Every structure is written in C-alpha cells, then in structure tokens.
Amino acid sequence: MRLFEGTQWDAIPKCDRCGKLETECNCCPIPKPKPAAVPPEKQSVRMTTEKRKRGKWMTVLVGFQFPDDEERKDFLKKLKDHCGAGGTIQGEELEIQGDQTKKLRPFLTQLGYQLK
Numbered sequence: 001m002r003l004f005e006g007t008q009w010d011a012i013p014k015c016d017r018c019g020k021l022e023t024e025c026n027c028c029p030i031p032k033p034k035p036a037a038v039p040p041e042k043q044s045v046r047m048t049t050e051k052r053k054r055g056k057w058m059t060v061l062v063g064f065q066f067p068d069d070e071e072r073k074d075f076l077k078k079l080k081d082h083c084g085a086g087g088t089i090q091g092e093e094l095e096i097q098g099d100q101t102k103k104l105r106p107f108l109t110q111l112g113y114q115l116k
C-alpha cells in the first residue's frame, strides 16, 4: 500500500477543463471562489446607540465580517426589514434608524452572533 493511497494526496488532481494533470495544464487559472463567510459565532459584534442631529437616535453595529459588499448589503436589508426602519452602510458599520437594540439583540443572538 502506498503512503497516501486513498487520500487526497494519492494522485495529482486533474484539471476539470482539459483533463490534464494540474501540473501540466495550461488553462487560465480558475477564478477563486468567494471567501468563506466567518460563522456568526466567531464574529464579535458591538451594538451601540448614538444620538444624531435633531435628537434622532441611530443604532450602530460594528464588527461583522462579511465576505463581500453584496453580503453586507443583504444583511443590512434583513436588519432593516426586521426593525421596519431605514438604515445605511457607513464603511464597516451598519446603521439602523432609531434605537433598535431591543429588536436587534434577540434577532442577532438567535443568528448566533456574539454581542458585546
């Protein structure tokens, strides 16, 4: 029995497109898949409220680790739908209009996020 028989190191992987061994293949590199999302349990999110102009409150969330902007936008939409409020993305922060901590705390905890 060879050392790596039956394991992923048993054979050099073959190219999906030309069928040659990857070491001999001259195909263009396959585009990288999206980076895997960090599981919510591994994300430490800080939720604060800030008073803005004209006495309006904003709920500010920092610490999410989204694989890309698309995911960030989708998640903001989920939060806005849940709160029935508007919201924006400010760099790495998500802002939801109003003091939404009572609504967001159980929602985010249920999704598995570690809230600080």
Ligand SMILES: [Zn+2]
Pocket (backbone or CB within 6 Å): 015, 016, 017, 018, 019, 020, 025, 026, 027
């Ligand atoms: Zn190839």
